[in-house]
Amino acid sequence: MIAIKKLKVNLGGFTLQDINLDIKPGEYFIILGPTGAGKTVLLEAIAGLYPVLEGEVWINGREVTKLNPEKKGIGIVYQDQALFPHLSVEGNIAFGLRLRKYPKQEIKAKIAAMAETVGIPHLLKRSPVTLSGGERQKVALARALVTEPKVLLLDEPLGALDPETRERMQRELREVHRRLKVTTIHVTHDFEEAVALGHRVAVLNDGSIAQVGTPEEFLRQPSSEFVARFALSRNIFTGRAEDGENGCALIDIGGVRLRAITESRGEVRLSLRPEDILISQEPLQSTARNCFQGMVTDIADRGSVVYVTVTLPPDFVCLITRQALDELELRKGVRAWITFKASAIHVF
Amino acid sequence: MGIWRKPDSMSIVFVVLGTLMLLFIFVPLIKTIFSSSPGTLWNTLLGEDVYSSILLTICAALMATLLGLLLGVPLAYLLARRQFRGKRFLEAIIDVPIVIPHSAAGVALLFVFGSNFLCGKVFHGIGIDFFRTFAGIVIAMMFVSVPFLIDSAKEGFKAVDVRLEKVARTLGASPWSAFFRISLPLAWRSIFAGSVLMWARGLSEFGAIVIIAYSASFFGWNTKVLPVLVADRFDFGLEYAGPVAALAILISLIAFIVLRTIAYRGEKA
Numbered sequence: 001m002i003a004i005k006k007l008k009v010n011l012g013g014f015t016l017q018d019i020n021l022d023i024k025p026g027e028y029f030i031i032l033g034p035t036g037a038g039k040t041v042l043l044e045a046i047a048g049l050y051p052v053l054e055g056e057v058w059i060n061g062r063e064v065t066k067l068n069p070e071k072k073g074i075g076i077v078y079q080d081q082a083l084f085p086h087l088s089v090e091g092n093i094a095f096g097l098r099l100r101k102y103p104k105q106e107i108k109a110k111i112a113a114m115a116e117t118v119g120i121p122h123l124l125k126r127s128p129v130t131l132s133g134g135e136r137q138k139v140a141l142a143r144a145l146v147t148e149p150k151v152l153l154l155d156e157p158l159g160a161l162d163p164e165t166r167e168r169m170q171r172e173l174r175e176v177h178r179r180l181k182v183t184t185i186h187v188t189h190d191f192e193e194a195v196a197l198g199h200r201v202a203v204l205n206d207g208s209i210a211q212v213g214t215p216e217e218f219l220r221q222p223s224s225e226f227v228a229r230f231a232l233s234r235n236i237f238t239g240r241a242e243d244g245e246n247g248c249a250l251i252d253i254g255g256v257r258l259r260a261i262t263e264s265r266g267e268v269r270l271s272l273r274p275e276d277i278l279i280s281q282e283p284l285q286s287t288a289r290n291c292f293q294g295m296v297t298d299i300a301d302r303g304s305v306v307y308v309t310v311t312l313p314p315d316f317v318c319l320i321t322r323q324a325l326d327e328l329e330l331r332k333g334v335r336a337w338i339t340f341k342a343s344a345i346h347v348f
Numbered sequence: 349m350g351i352w353r354k355p356d357s358m359s360i361v362f363v364v365l366g367t368l369m370l371l372f373i374f375v376p377l378i379k380t381i382f383s384s385s386p387g388t389l390w391n392t393l394l395g396e397d398v399y400s401s402i403l404l405t406i407c408a409a410l411m412a413t414l415l416g417l418l419l420g421v422p423l424a425y426l427l428a429r430r431q432f433r434g435k436r437f438l439e440a441i442i443d444v445p446i447v448i449p450h451s452a453a454g455v456a457l458l459f460v461f462g463s464n465f466l467c468g469k470v471f472h473g474i475g476i477d478f479f480r481t482f483a484g485i486v487i488a489m490m491f492v493s494v495p496f497l498i499d500s501a502k503e504g505f506k507a508v509d510v511r512l513e514k515v516a517r518t519l520g521a522s523p524w525s526a527f528f529r530i531s532l533p534l535a536w537r538s539i540f541a542g543s544v545l546m547w548a549r550g551l552s553e554f555g556a557i558v559i560i561a562y563s564a565s566f567f568g569w570n571t572k573v574l575p576v577l578v579a580d581r582f583d584f585g586l587e588y589a590g591p592v593a594a595l596a597i598l599i600s601l602i603a604f605i606v607l608r609t610i611a612y613r614g615e616k617a
Contacts, residue, residue: 044514047514047518048517049514049517049518068517068522069514069517069518070517070518070519070520070521070522072518074518075518075519076514076515076518078511078515080509080511082509082511082512082514082515084512084515084516084530085534086533086534095516095519095521095529096519096520099519099520099521099525100520143515143519144515144518144519147519147520149518
């Protein structure tokens with residue numbers, strides 16, 4: 001377990017303060033915040049790589065705030081991977097093991113096993129400079145995990161990857177975490193990433209934690225405008241997926257069955273972008289596969305655009321222009337139809 | 349091949365001026381080297397005062413460079429990694445030996461290391477004197493040439509991403525271990541290039557040395573560094589100074605070629 005108590009860190013321009021977090025053993029914990037919020041510095045402070053002004057860091061019931069980074073049992077993966085360019089992939093992964101003076105045979109065995117886990121056995125002899133972004137990320141992950149850290153810190157690990165690789169790495173991160181069950185703190189500015197991976201999420205704003213909770217809690221009870229801005233931009237549901245017609249999946253999200261295009265079955269989490277939902281007064285005749293009637297329960301004005309909440313239940317947040325709002329004569333309590341394509345549903 | 353265009357007047361003027369500049373650098377060097385026949389050069393090289401001088405110069409410059417590595421590399425690392433008040437001022441001080449007259453630098457060194465002064469007395473206590481000795485030549489060379497090493501090493505360390513060191517720490521490396529396994533190997537090329545530059549600059553030092561150690565005893569010879577020997581020979585005329593000057597230029601040139609080769613290899617990697 002990791003406990004962070006009243007942590008205070010100076011960032012030059014401003015301070016992170018009053019950071020309190022309790023992270024459970026084996027948990028995948030996300031720290032979500034905009035760029036420049038001090039996420040990386042917070043990770044480095046936890047790792048002992050950045051000076052802490054006040055507060056305490058506890059790992060497994062032991063206070064480690066002032067402990068040197070090499071004694072803490074923490075693994076870190078940076079966005080730019082920070083692989084050692086003068087060492088081979090194997091040399092990179094072996095680095096921590098050699099420092100621990102493991103016998104040669106054991107080092108070889110551990111590297112082979114870890115390379116298998118993250119799927120890079122074919123890359124061991126290569127130089128890191130010749131690898132793609134996704135491959136480098138796996139090497140960095142293997143290097144951090146092979147020393148069996150108590151805590152794994154991930155600093156925007158998917159930030160520098162192209163969208164396709166990003167999605168694949170997301171799946172692999174979840175898979176690796178499921179297998180090794182290492183307590184993980186992952187910082188990101190991407191809410192979808194947080195939802196896809198995080199058991200719980202903490203939102204960092206203005207130098208302190210604005211809210212901690214599960215991704216669903218963020219949707220139902222955002223504690224502030226700032227958190228809402230992060231969360232309101234997405235519809236996120238948990239449901240059960242089963243086979244539907246034409247290779248589509250039917251996902252029951254509690255009363256409503258959505259048609260979605262996905263291979264996943266069983267318990268799934270999904271998101272739907274507010275701008276992908278059409279609102280109308282009559283049911284739309286279209287190729288869109290999902291069409292439901294509900295009641296307008298909230299209208300949030302954001303200037304030229306408006307967030308309209310339509311409750312079936314559950315709540316769907318839709319993004320429309322101010323002009324559309326006026327033309328549709330939407331008000332609280334009015335019944336309306338929402339329509340969206342099966343392909344608009346993104347299953348994590 | 350590009351399409352031939354009529355060169356504009358500016359290009360023509362710049363190429364002509366540039367050529368004059370290059371000739372000004374090249375011709376004296378080439379002419380000095382070729383003014384003496386290979387036979388004359390060989391015979392000069394065999395003269396005891398010449399080869400003892402070459403050995404003295406090379407060894408003293410090497411010693412200065414080694415001392416520079418020991419004391420200068422840690423300083424370079426601190427300057428590359430730490431932010432502190434007055435850092436700019438410190439960096440300026442390090443480059444001062446390059447801009448002051450070197451004879452003045454020699455005088456300044458004697459004010460500290462001369463046998464009448466505290467530092468000189470301390471070293472005298474452990475058997476090291478500086479006036480007219482090998483050690484004096486070494487500190488004179490070091491004083492005027494170590495800025496090249498410090499600056500080059502500093503740039504080398506700056507180019508190493510500090511996150512590499514941080515990752516190394518989390519993987520179990522102590523600060524020493526992170527330095528020797530990560531920072532030093534990655535900055536090594538810059539440090540080496542700086543060392544060659546320092547060594548070559550040390551070889552060619554005249555002003556500071558002529559004040560501190562016009563001549564020194566070295567392995568039983570009483571000899572002088574090459575630049576001083578060249579000046580000495582000039583008292584008897586250009587034809588006496590010529591062959592020694594040619595040798596001095598050749599030795600420096602070889603050192604310089606080594607430096608360029610290393611720098612070029614770094615570019616390709």
